Amino acid sequence: MDGRVEAPCLGAQGAPRNLLIDAEVGHTMEARLAGALRAIRAGGGWPPSLEADLEERLMSRANHVVVVPLGPTIGAVVSGVDLRDDHADAVIDDIRAALLGHKVLFFEDQDLSPEQQRNFALRFGALHTHPLYPGEGAAPEIMILDNHQENPTDNDHWHTDVTFLERPAMGAILHARVLPPSGGDTLWASMTAAWQALSPSMRAFIETLSAVHDLTHAFAADGVVASAAGRERYEKARAENPPVIHPVARTHPETGETALFVNSAFTSRIKGLRREESRALLDFLFRHVQKPEFAVRWRWREGSVAFWDNRCTQHYAVNDYLPNRRVMTRATIFGDKPYFEKAA
Numbered sequence: 001m002d003g004r005v006e007a008p009c010l011g012a013q014g015a016p017r018n019l020l021i022d023a024e025v026g027h028t029m030e031a032r033l034a035g036a037l038r039a040i041r042a043g044g045g046w047p048p049s050l051e052a053d054l055e056e057r058l059m060s061r062a063n064h065v066v067v068v069p070l071g072p073t074i075g076a077v078v079s080g081v082d083l084r085d086d087h088a089d090a091v092i093d094d095i096r097a098a099l100l101g102h103k104v105l106f107f108e109d110q111d112l113s114p115e116q117q118r119n120f121a122l123r124f125g126a127l128h129t130h131p132l133y134p135g136e137g138a139a140p141e142i143m144i145l146d147n148h149q150e151n152p153t154d155n156d157h158w159h160t161d162v163t164f165l166e167r168p169a170m171g172a173i174l175h176a177r178v179l180p181p182s183g184g185d186t187l188w189a190s191m192t193a194a195w196q197a198l199s200p201s202m203r204a205f206i207e208t209l210s211a212v213h214d215l216t217h218a219f220a221a222d223g224v225v226a227s228a229a230g231r232e233r234y235e236k237a238r239a240e241n242p243p244v245i246h247p248v249a250r251t252h253p254e255t256g257e258t259a260l261f262v263n264s265a266f267t268s269r270i271k272g273l274r275r276e277e278s279r280a281l282l283d284f285l286f287r288h289v290q291k292p293e294f295a296v297r298w299r300w301r302e303g304s305v306a307f308w309d310n311r312c313t314q315h316y317a318v319n320d321y322l323p324n325r326r327v328m329t330r331a332t333i334f335g336d337k338p339y340f341e342k343a344a
Contacts, residue, residue: 065094069102074190074313075296076102083107083305084116092123095307099171100255104188104308104315106298112175112305114139114329121173121331128162128169128332131237132219132229136329143330149323154224156319158189158289159265161310161332164215166244169310170335176300180324187316188308189294191259195249197291203258207342209248211262211270211282215241218265245271247340248285252312259312260285261338289314311335 064080076098081091099105112120114136121127127141136142147153161169174186195203216238219225226234248270250261262270264286270278298306308315310333 065091065098067094067098067102067105070106070296073193073294073296074103074188075106075298076104077106077108079108081107083110083112083120086119087123096124099307099309103190103192103313104296104298104306107305107307108301109303110175110305111303114142117173117175117305117329117331118142121333125170125333125335128165128334130162130332131215131241132225132233134228141331143332145328145330146325147322147327148325151228152224152322153317153319153326154218155317157264158286158314158316159218159263160191160261160314163213163246163261163263163266164218164241164244167337168246168335170333171308171310172333173331174306174308175329176302176304177329178325178327179300179302180321180326183318183321183324184326185297185299185318186306187295187297187318188306189289189291189296189314189316191261191289191294191312191314192252192257193294194260194289194291195258197294198288203249206248206260207340209270209272210245211248212243212268213246213266214243214268215266217268243268246338249340250311250338251341253336255312256343257312258340258343260289262286263289263314311338 066080067076067078069076078098115138118139118141129135129141130143133143136144161172221234246261248262249258251258262282262285267282270281
């Protein structure tokens with residue numbers, strides 16, 4: 001082994017490429033790119049515009065993106081990047097490519113203010129402001145998850161974020177601020193792996209189905225979150241977010257992969273099926289996605305950041321730390337309207 005990790009992934013425009021990194025030396029392929037540039041010049045060079053573009057990209061990478069996979073299915077640790085910085089587009093492209101390849105990325109020792117967390121998230125798209133959870137004063141798009149004995153978590157179930165929206169989140173960026181002495185881990189599962197693990201006959205059936213996603217299915221009027229938000233805010237959120245319909249299997253808009261797209265938090269029923277049939281199929285799928293073969297578990301440290309692709313994952317916040325306190329902040333990035341397109 002030469003210490004390199006080759007992570008197959010897609011570029012920002014969906015073009016396939018390999019993000020090659022050196023896990024031992026701890027840098028991306030700048031050295032090889034520099035060697036390639038020298039070889040190009042020695043051999044007579046490329047057209048000046050292409051050579052200048054390669055040199056600019058090489059020189060702009062002040063941060064070195066190191067991506068180390070945590071397993072073959074999902075998850076990778078990224079180092080060499082300070083998320084407080086205003087990164088060059090090439091660095092953002094590398095992070096996006098790693099996200100598409102690994103579905104959830106973990107960054108450690110990130111001392112981010114809410115404004116810095118927001119600014120990093122904005123490099124990937126417009127941000128959603130949650131209709132019920134509190135936000136940071138100077139950065140209201142940053143959602144606060146402050147759980148303790150008097151405010152227990154409501155996220156101790158497998159779910160995909162904000163699928164009650166017509167355009168559910170493309171991704172989310174979660175920052176650990178206050179942690180209990182132990183516990184409070186989070187698990188993520190690949191919904192593309194869950195899809196591939198179904199039988200061809202089941203996949204063919206599911207491809208024809210759509211499901212209803214409903215804010216009130218996750219946030220009941222008498223629940224913890226609704227009570228904390230207050231009646232007026234809850235009624236406003238409910239009025240502004242009526243139930244929506246999404247395909248049960250969705251096509252990833254950047255990779256073209258198919259992923260299951262139902263979750264126990266927001267998916268209330270499958271259209272076109274009788275109530276008992278819908279319940280039986282959803283219960284099967286909700287159990288199916290929990291298989292450990294699809295998942296990675298992350299043990300938080302203060303300052304850790306997780307960035308996940310919400311289009312093809314579910315996650316579960318382990319509720320094993322009460323009466324201790326756990327405070328996280330989340331930026332949620334708008335995505336596109338889910339669709340299904342059968343693979344050729």
